[in-house]
Structures are given as C-alpha cells and as structure tokens.
Amino acid sequence: MDIVAALFVQNIDLRPAGPVTQIDLTGIHFSAVAESPLPTTVTPHLVVLVRCRADEEGSGVLEVRFLDEAGEQVARNVSPFTVEPGKFTYRLVRAELPFESSATVEAHCRVNLGQTTVVPFTLLPPA
Numbered sequence: 001m002d003i004v005a006a007l008f009v010q011n012i013d014l015r016p017a018g019p020v021t022q023i024d025l026t027g028i029h030f031s032a033v034a035e036s037p038l039p040t041t042v043t044p045h046l047v048v049l050v051r052c053r054a055d056e057e058g059s060g061v062l063e064v065r066f067l068d069e070a071g072e073q074v075a076r077n078v079s080p081f082t083v084e085p086g087k088f089t090y091r092l093v094r095a096e097l098p099f100e101s102s103a104t105v106e107a108h109c110r111v112n113l114g115q116t117t118v119v120p121f122t123l124l125p126p127a
Helices: none
Strands: 002-009 011-017 020-026 031-033 040-042 045-051 059-067 073-082 088-094 097-099 103-111 117-124
Touching (some): 002 103, 045 059, 059 088, 097 117
Antiparallel strands (some): 002 045, 011 020, 059 103
C-alpha cells in the first residue's frame, strides 16, 4: 500500500460523483497562528490518503509519529484499517501537539512499516 497524500486540513467532505467518490479538502495548511499565548497545545487535523493495489491484501496499519525539531517524539497515533484491494481510503489523524514556543513539528506517516511520508506543521506566535 502507498500513501498518496498527507495534508493538514480544516475540513474533508466525501461526495458521490456517479460510480466514484470525490474527496473535497478545504483549508489545507502547513502552518497556523497560535490562538493563545505560548506555551500551548494545538490539535491540527491530518488527512492521510492511502492506495491499495489490486494484488495487495486490504488490511494495514497507519502509524503517524509527530517529531519536534530535535527529533523527539511529541505524539503518536497508530490505527489499523481495511480497504478493498484496488481502492483508496483515508484516515483522519488528530494529535495533541504541545508547543513551548514557535516551532515546527513533522508528522512522519507510514503504512505497514513501509516508506515514510513527512509533513511539516509550523506554529507561529499569536498575532
């Protein structure tokens, strides 16, 4: 299985389009302004889209490790899933990320111990 995309989003909406399903992603972002003074904890939504080839088994495990700038793990999410071979699925991951100051955290995403896709999230100081 492959990760097709991993993005921080504000909203995801699935809608039928004839025999297929379309995915509408809105508010895609890689940074945000803190809503309260630092230190704070934020809970961004990460959407991970996964493809299962027709010749693959349709079960897997998505692991997302959130690492700070020093490479230390600040949060982790592991979720098993199933998907029909030859199809796509998505997983919505919401972690509580602690920030002592303005910084970047990277989401390290992988399926079944496979290749890692890295997505950065930067928290900026309050405006």
